[in-house]
Amino acid sequence: MDTIRTTRKYILMIADIILINVSYILAYWLRFNFNIPSHELVIFKNNAIIITIIYLLIFCFFKLYKRLWSYASIDEFMLVVNACILSNLLGIIYSFTLVPRIPLSVNILSGMITILLIGGFRMSFRIIKRYLDARVKHHSGSSKRVMIIGAGKAGTIIVNEMKLCSEVNYLPVAFIDDNKYKVGTRVAGIEVMGTRNDIVKLAKSLSIDEILIAIAAIDGATKKEIIDICKETGCKVKLIPGIYEIIDGKVTLNKIREVNFEDLLGRDSVKLDMEGISDYIEGRIIMVTGGGGSIGSELCRQIIRFKPKEIIVLDNYENNAYVLQQEFKRNGVNENIKYVIASVRDKDKLDLIFKKHRPDIVFHAAAHKHVPLMEDNPSEAIKNNVFGTLNLVNCADKYKVKRFVMISTDKAVNPTNIMGATKRVCEMIIQSMDKRSETQFVAVRFGNVLGSNGSVIPVFIDQIKSGGPVTVTHKDINRFFMTIPEAAQLVLQAGVFAKGGEIFVLDMEKPVKIYDLACDLIRLSGYIPNEDIEIKFIGLRPGEKLYEEVLTEEEGLNQTAHKKIFVGKPTFDDFDTLMVKINEFRKIVEKDDREEIVSKLEEIVPTYRRFEAEVAMTECV
Structure with missing residues (x-):
């Protein structure tokens, strides 16, 4: 050499x-x-x-x-x-x-x-x-013919790199740009052949294999519109990074990513009240339970931006905590973060942790959340969700935590499953304790989180990669969806408005049909639904609803100062009666008697209707 x-x-x-x-x-x-x-x-x-x-x-x-x-x-x-x-x-x-x-x-x-x-x-x-x-590329049958949407700086960088790197098998064929003055001109030697209205026609006539959306400063709605058009071509669709990576000059071929379902939501990034969040986070000790999980870890990433005095990452699963620890070490932000391995079920250990660290704010994200598993393990749902939350609430009250924010779920509204019913009990604990404590207790309720552990998107992607079938429980089932960063940011924002006892509801916009979601992911992977990849209906799982709700009838809905956050009025304040019923759970749980557990949940949560789930399941299979 x-x-x-x-x-x-x-x-x-x-x-x-x-x-x-x-x-x-x-x-x-x-x-x-x-x-x-x-x-x-x-x-x-x-x-x-x-x-x-x-x-x-x-x-x-x-x-x-x-x-x-x-x-x-x-x-x-x-x-x-x-x-x-x-x-x-x-x-x-x-x-x-x-x-x-x-x-x-x-x-x-x-x-x-x-x-x-x-x-x-x-x-x-x-x-x-x-x-x-x-x-070589023109005469090579293995080169992928690429259409680039966006004849601007980002598109130019990508095309030049495609031409420069003989190792990559991309052959840029045409630009698409909505600026009509660019149509007919050449950028980086490639002709701008039309606007977005010509994508489907040109993709077919030019035998395009992949479409690359190379628009750095693109809003969520426009991105969704373009992706919806691209879905009709049958081509695989990919995206470049956002505007900040363009400014930093970091756009390269290895930064190109697959289109994911987050892009299809068509939302712009959440705008936060930075000053308001900073006021209650900066210089304070923050505890995040379930801190290594999907929501908990993202909360930690967001919280660190607001310069807390210390973050206590509490998690029962050491691997999650370890992964987060290594991430923060790589990013050089590990000095004021403590990692505590403990279960929220362990009342005595929690008391020691609160006594030692004296947190000012607690974000409670630890929970058992998988509906089918909790249907089969109801005693574990009670131990972790109900007793665990009660342990934390009592510690927060005892050690005079300033604010306690619990992560809840839309499945707590008129629940048809054990997991949802236990989370509704947690909300009742929060609301009733707030009436007798100096701590401000609130809950934040939202739906499914894209990309969280065990969520439907990774399952569908794995099924598509394996050649199918993609399994959907029911053709009409729909769900509210949020991205992990959206959820974490709005949880922090809701904390700004907390006065005590509220249930904050995050605006997840329109619900999404799971069948449509599956079809979109198949198309964006370059396949045709039910031709290349089969979609198979397997029936509703135990405790599963066709449609989720975000509020009970009596809670009402009021706007906060943030357009994406609504608040429901407190509906429960009888802490002593609730404690009597929860304490009756202890003996029932020890026997692990499913029927008694479900009956007690029906007694505590009047809106819990297990028979609705069973009827719905019978009708849908």
Whole structure:
């Protein structure tokens, strides 16, 4: 390898020596109208070696012999220009010491010609490489024909990299851009062939394999509209990163990602009241239970932005806590984070933890959440969700925590499953304890979280990768969805409005049909639903509803200062009666008697209707 590098360096030097001297000869030729006086040639001949050495030394100083010119960019070309200008200036200074000297006009002309010859010679390596790579790609049956949506800076960067990298099997074929003035022009050598209205037609006529959306500053609604059009083509669809990575110059082919269902929600990023959140987070000790889970870990990532005094990550599962710990260590933000392995069921251990760390704010995200599993393990749902929450609430009250925010679920509304019923009991604990405590207790209720552990999206993606079938419980079933960052940010925002006893409801906009979700993911993977990938209906699972709700009838709905957060009025405040019933659970749970557990839940939560789930299941299978 060293031999090849050295040989290449000497070849470039020899070429430069020739081109430098040719530049001066051409300059003389132009200066003297194609008839160079013999005495002028003698002057140049006597000084050619010195001038050449000046150029070579400057070229070495600019490290022109250590660059791979087949991958040269405008930066390398400007380096050549600067090196030639400096060399020419030094050459002019040297010529003034001569008697007789080289004419100034010859020196200036030779400098300009040197830039053209030296720069052109080096850039020719890239031109030749690009030409050869293009021929290979055009004649290669394995190259993917790509349509790029967005003929702006991001699209230009991506196309240039596709052309530059022979290792990638992308062949850019056409640009699409909604700016009609660009249509018919060429960007990075690729024609802008139409607007978004032409995507389907052009994808078919040009035999496009993949569509790349390369618009950095794109809002959620526009992204969704374009993706919806792309779904009709049957092509695989991919995206580039967002605007900040474009600004940082980090857009490369390996940053291109698959379209995921978050892109199909068509939402813009949540705008936070940074000052309000900072007021109750900054400089305080924050505890996050379930801190290693999907929501808990994202809460920790968001909280760290607001400069808390300390974060206590409490989790029963050491692997989750370890993964989060390593992430924060890599990002250099691990100094004020403590990791505590403990279960919310362990009342005595929780008391010690609260006594030691004295948290100011508690975000309670620890819970058993999987509906079918909790149907089969009702005693565990009671122990973890109900008793665990009660343990935390009592500790928060005892140690005078300022604010306690519990993560709840839309399944707590008119529940038809044990998990939802236990979370409704947790809400009742929160609301009733708030009436007798100095701590502000509130709950935040939202639906399914995209990408969380065990959620439907990763399951569908794995099924698609395996060739199907994709399993859907019922064709009409729908769910509210949020992204993990959305959920965590809105939980923090809801804490700003907490006065005590509220149940905050996060606006998840329109519910999404799970069948449509499955079809979209199949299409965006480049397949046709029920042709390439089968969609199989397997019937509702125990405790599962066709439609989720976010409020009970009596809770009502009021707008907060944030357009994405609503608040329901408190509906339960009888803490003593609730405690009597919850304490009766302890003996029932010890016996692990499902029927008694369900009966007690029906007694505590009047809106819990297990028979509705069973009837619905029978009708839908």
